[in-house]
Amino acid sequence: MRDAVTSLIKNYDIVGRYLDRDAMDSLKSYFATGTARVQAAEAINSNAASLVKQAGKKLFDELPELIRPSGNAYTTRRYAACLRDMDYYLRYASYALVAGNTDVLDERVLQGLRETYNSLGVPIGPTVIGISILKELVKEQVSQAGVEPGPWLDRPFDHMARELSETDV
Template identity: 30%
Template sequence: MSIIIKSIVNADREARYLNAGELRAIQEFYENGVSRLNFAVTLTENEKTIVEKASLKFWERCPNTPSNSGNRMYRNSCLRDQSWYIRLITYALVVGDVEPLAEIGTIGVKEMYDSLEIPLPNLVEAIRCLKEVSLDLFTLEDAAEVAPYFDYLIQSLMP
């Protein structure tokens, strides 16, 4: 839930106006909005390259994985999932909150990958590779703004 919705819901629950702290937080959210949108655009425009480079990096680190077995279906599924996680990161950046990652990206995912016999440590390593390649697209300062979304995802998926 974005800071705006949270603030309004909390104020309404207490039948009060937004306080100065809440209003400052909302103002900061808007002031940083252009940066967050630019980060999302960068990831979106580079998604294919990010996934390709991250996959190569992942297969170097984890050569014995179903997605690197020569089975085209496994490989395509791995690439699709990596792209899906980049998309979820862009959603989180736009709203400035990890909620899309939690609601769309992590709830039930462990069970799904387990049922597909995909080792969770491999998935976590794949996300780490996505993070590394993605952050290379940003300045150090901007990467520090983007990294926590990847970190949240990594922590959520750890076995």
């Protein structure tokens, strides 16, 4: 797992280049949003259980077929597994926020997840919808904590949703 600074330096080192204006702008952005990213992670950590519970309720309200007989979240075990996975996405999104980088999501969440879900018959669509719901709830929670959400807050959630939605993986 790398943060934005480590990733940036590694990429420039690989090609043997000095940090240019784009690199400096990336570093400035990383440091300028640092406090907000940490405060957002604190808001997530303090309210994780509630966020996951709300996201699950909203997901199942939008897609009630998931909790009906033969639905993928029908039975207590499957329902609990769905909420567990949502908690997992939220936790790793908070790590990515603090790092200012989505590498942790690729390494610890996304690598092989799509294939695993497909082999288990877990639909990707509702997973992506659940991640999007989490994003909106987190934005509300972070705003309530007095932090102005920015593109940096969307990035981890959008990255997971985009990567899981890929059809050419």
